[in-house]
Amino acid sequence: MKWYWKVFLGLGSLLLLILILNIGLNAWVKHQLPKIINRENDSDYFITYKNLSVSLLNSNIKADEIVVVPKAAVKDSITKAGIYAKIHAVEVKDFKIWKLIFTDKLMAKSITVQQPQVILYQKKKENINNEVVKPFQKIISVSDIFVNHGDLKIINVKNNKAVLSVNNINFNLDGIVITDSTLKGKIPFQFANYTLNCDSLYYHPNDFYHIKTKRIRTTKSDLTVDKFEMLPTYSRLEFVSKLAKEKDIYTLLCDSIKISKLNWGFKNDDFYFHCNTIDLEHASANIYRSKEPTDDLSKKHLYNKLLRELKFDLKVDTLEVRNSILEYEEEKSADFGAGKLIFNSFNLTATAINSGFKKQHFPT
Numbered sequence: 001m002k003w004y005w006k007v008f009l010g011l012g013s014l015l016l017l018i019l020i021l022n023i024g025l026n027a028w029v030k031h032q033l034p035k036i037i038n039r040e041n042d043s044d045y046f047i048t049y050k051n052l053s054v055s056l057l058n059s060n061i062k063a064d065e066i067v068v069v070p071k072a073a074v075k076d077s078i079t080k081a082g083i084y085a086k087i088h089a090v091e092v093k094d095f096k097i098w099k100l101i102f103t104d105k106l107m108a109k110s111i112t113v114q115q116p117q118v119i120l121y122q123k124k125k126e127n128i129n130n131e132v133v134k135p136f137q138k139i140i141s142v143s144d145i146f147v148n149h150g151d152l153k154i155i156n157v158k159n160n161k162a163v164l165s166v167n168n169i170n171f172n173l174d175g176i177v178i179t180d181s182t183l184k185g186k187i188p189f190q191f192a193n194y195t196l197n198c199d200s201l202y203y204h205p206n207d208f209y210h211i212k213t214k215r216i217r218t219t220k221s222d223l224t225v226d227k228f229e230m231l232p233t234y235s236r237l238e239f240v241s242k243l244a245k246e247k248d249i250y251t252l253l254c255d256s257i258k259i260s261k262l263n264w265g266f267k268n269d270d271f272y273f274h275c276n277t278i279d280l281e282h283a284s285a286n287i288y289r290s291k292e293p294t295d296d297l298s299k300k301h302l303y304n305k306l307l308r309e310l311k312f313d314l315k316v317d318t319l320e321v322r323n324s325i326l327e328y329e330e331e332k333s334a335d336f337g338a339g340k341l342i343f344n345s346f347n348l349t350a351t352a353i354n355s356g357f358k359k360q361h362f363p364t
Contacts (some may be wrong), residue, residue, distance in 0.1 A: 272313035308356030
């Protein structure tokens, strides 16, 4: 037999072996993935999908029409807490086949999530790490996450009202590292960089106020918020009826908020927020006080003391407020209406704003 026939047969045999191996491993991955995703002891969620395709040649996995529900909710319809999600498609790129075979865990370079519609029914605020990060960290570990055109809602289980709603989220998170050590921290993972954009946000922090915005754009170093609104939940009459003592009610609007060169996170367990500038353009602040409730005779500290006693590390090099308006209204009786003090064309520049949190010295 001539040498080129031997080469031809050798290459053909090798290609046939690779093809058989690829078919076998594809079949094994398709069979094994559902078991890994839904193994009862390690995951609190059932995850189903319509189609699953696996390519070992380019190390990609794609699943379509994914549904996520808590196992506890399936067993007991009264139990509502947890994540409920519908996802158009998920693509995992550059996954490690041998890690999947020997560790029963999907490790990959990146995961792209298309059009997720996610609702988190939340029992308490400190619950999010346990509900969102830990269960899925047991299933998949990736370096980069991409979320395209997603919607997120967080709903309070007790009253079935939205605590947070974010629309049309586009999010990239790069250089993710999750370890046993990071899971114990305030932020349960480390990352190199991120970008986030959304069309609108609604947040209900307490009974008296709700916050709304239009578009938000942020990176690791900059943040821009359009059309910020902090509005009272109740009318002035309702607000006053709920007060035991005098208290201000605030209405805050701002066309644009820009924060540059920001740096935030946790040092040990202490939160810090540092930035170069905060720029407020066309802000409108209204402060209203009714004199009908009982006088609050407690000692009221000025804002420099409140700033010194702030419970986290705040540092703002420059605060700019431009082309704004400030109003103060005081009403002795609803029969006579409120007196109003107005500052038009309000402009302010403040520098070296610092909290006193764990500090001994301050800039001038």
